[in-house]
Amino acid sequence: MTATFQNLADFTLRRQAEDFPESTQEAAALMLLDTLGIVIGAGPMEAGIIARETACLLYASQDDSHSARMLFDGRRVSLAGAAYAAATQTDNLDGHDGYNPTKGHIGVVVIPALAALAEHCPGLTGREALAAVIVGYEVAGRAGITLHNTVSDYHTSGAWNALGVAAMAARLRGFSDEQLRQAIGIAEFHGPRSQMMREIANPTMLHDGSGWGAMVGMSSAVLAERGFTGAPAITVEDSAAEAYWQDLGQFWQMEHQYVKPYPICRWAHAAIDACRMLIRSNGLHATDIAALHINTFHESACLFRGMPETTSQAQYSLPFAVANMAIHGRIGVEHISEEGLSDARVATFMKRITIAEAERHSSRFPEGRFADVTITLQDGNTLESRDVHARGGPEAPLEREDVLAKFMEFATPSLGVPRAAAIRDRVLGLTDREASFADLADLLYAPPHAAPSPV
Numbered sequence: 001m002t003a004t005f006q007n008l009a010d011f012t013l014r015r016q017a018e019d020f021p022e023s024t025q026e027a028a029a030l031m032l033l034d035t036l037g038i039v040i041g042a043g044p045m046e047a048g049i050i051a052r053e054t055a056c057l058l059y060a061s062q063d064d065s066h067s068a069r070m071l072f073d074g075r076r077v078s079l080a081g082a083a084y085a086a087a088t089q090t091d092n093l094d095g096h097d098g099y100n101p102t103k104g105h106i107g108v109v110v111i112p113a114l115a116a117l118a119e120h121c122p123g124l125t126g127r128e129a130l131a132a133v134i135v136g137y138e139v140a141g142r143a144g145i146t147l148h149n150t151v152s153d154y155h156t157s158g159a160w161n162a163l164g165v166a167a168m169a170a171r172l173r174g175f176s177d178e179q180l181r182q183a184i185g186i187a188e189f190h191g192p193r194s195q196m197m198r199e200i201a202n203p204t205m206l207h208d209g210s211g212w213g214a215m216v217g218m219s220s221a222v223l224a225e226r227g228f229t230g231a232p233a234i235t236v237e238d239s240a241a242e243a244y245w246q247d248l249g250q251f252w253q254m255e256h257q258y259v260k261p262y263p264i265c266r267w268a269h270a271a272i273d274a275c276r277m278l279i280r281s282n283g284l285h286a287t288d289i290a291a292l293h294i295n296t297f298h299e300s301a302c303l304f305r306g307m308p309e310t311t312s313q314a315q316y317s318l319p320f321a322v323a324n325m326a327i328h329g330r331i332g333v334e335h336i337s338e339e340g341l342s343d344a345r346v347a348t349f350m351k352r353i354t355i356a357e358a359e360r361h362s363s364r365f366p367e368g369r370f371a372d373v374t375i376t377l378q379d380g381n382t383l384e385s386r387d388v389h390a391r392g393g394p395e396a397p398l399e400r401e402d403v404l405a406k407f408m409e410f411a412t413p414s415l416g417v418p419r420a421a422a423i424r425d426r427v428l429g430l431t432d433r434e435a436s437f438a439d440l441a442d443l444l445y446a447p448p449h450a451a452p453s454p455v
Contacts, residue, residue, distance in 0.1 A: 041410030048089030086112035088211030095263035102144035104157030126435030140164025158209025165217025185230030258393030269390035270371035
């Protein structure tokens with residue numbers, strides 16, 4: 001075992017919940033809440049329905065000790081099936097958190113994994129649940145940064161967030177160091193190293209590969225638990241990886257996640273925000289705008305350009321997102337689904353939008369997600385934004401109340417105000433020393449509009 005792995009094992013298996021900083025635990029609770037909002041909001045969408053039905057068809061378990069209820073559904077499948085279904089569902093409503101240096105997403109697998117694993121952790125405290133969340137974020141984040149910096153092509157989040165899930169399972173199921181080593185080795189080997197830019201060019205329900213990342217991570221843990229062996233994870237134990245793990249337990253990536261204001265690919269957010277700023281500060285209406293030009297970074301400029309025919313295309317379309325902001329002043333689920341996909345006003349406005357890559361923006365990616373916008377008015381005057389960084393991350397954070405409001409916006413249509421508010425309050429209360437995860441779990445598994453278990 002390398003010193004890097006031993007440090008990871010000490011952190012994952014032996015770091016006590018009380019030893020995580022208060023601010024880190026509070027960040028974990030907020031990201032847990034934000035992700036649950038997207039899980040709930042994505043429930044009625046086609047991809048989520050297919051994922052849950054597929055879990056029932058293919059990923060069930062005959063062993064109660066290795067099964068779990070699916071989030072906001074209640075049907076029992078395998079641990080891996082429950083994690084897969086919720087992660088795939090969440091991944092297909094692109095409003096979940098992310099971390100700039102990883103160029104991807106962590107909470108999308110961590111929260112489904114926690115919900116599945118907690119089914120077999122009687123007496124799990126709120127703080128220990130948050131500690132597991134923190135472990136998932138910290139391990140997955142460093143695996144992602146290592147992968148991006150040691151290979152030539154750009155892989156989806158599923159390629160590396162699988163290691164975070166395996167680490168969470170190891171902590172909550174009481175693994176030895178050797179079992180943890182095998183679990184993350186298996187997870188890395190089988191993690192879906194799918195090509196992100198291929199999905200950007202052809203947006204589908206594949207999204208960021210996180211459904212398979214969750215399934216691989218959980219399956220790898222169960223395999224390791226039963227004695228299956230895997231090659232050491234090179235994103236942890238290779239000498240080239242050492243530098244990316246040195247700050248584990250010192251710098252808290254958990255506190256540097258971004259929260260998305262819109263259910264749209266993060267690469268479009270800077271341009272959306274620049275458009276929003278110009279429109280609001282100048283009291284404009286869409287009819288005042290003759291043309292709108294976007295300068296952005298390379299990956300953003302590669303986003304889908306046409307009028308989307310599917311929700312997947314809508315979430316990966318830069319001009320569609322900016323046009324919706326100009327027309328509606330916001331972007332909600334209704335704008336990227338059903339009638340929103342055939343909005344004639346949006347289609348017309350998109351014809352006024354041009355997009356170009358700017359080297360100064362590309363050179364700052366992935367740590368920075370910058371864009372600038374120039375609006376030409378009907379009278380010929382022009383308005384120019386400054387270089388705008390996407391809102392929601394440490395550079396331009398959302399207010400805590402904005403995150404809470406976002407959760408309620410996504411959760412209330414399916415659950416109603418009382419249940420959504422109860423989930424909000426109990427998630428935020430997990431930081432209390434006397435909190436039990438069971439107080440929250442009672443609200444997590446019953447399907448929408450069904451009564452949760454008595455509390």
